[in-house]
Amino acid sequence: MGIIKLIIIALLVWIGFSLFKKLRKPKQNLEQSSPSNNKMLACSVCDVRIPENEAILQDGKVYCSKEHLE
Secondary structure, three states: OHHHHHHHHHHHHHHHHHHHHHHHHHHHHHHHOOOOOOOEEEOOOOOOEEEHHHOEEEOOEEEOOHHHHO
16 A cells, blocks of 8 residues: 555656646746747748848848848
């Protein structure tokens, strides 16, 4: 009977720890993924959406890479 109690207590501790970690994680993600002012733009060649600060703009068109610019 003693080993069963030990296993149940260990499972409860593990479940409690897992839930605690899960509840703390979204708070960290909200801080890191704060909304930015970058708009998402579509590449003129492949229509992939990329942030405005990573896009290559030339002649009024948007490109996702140097290969698509050429």
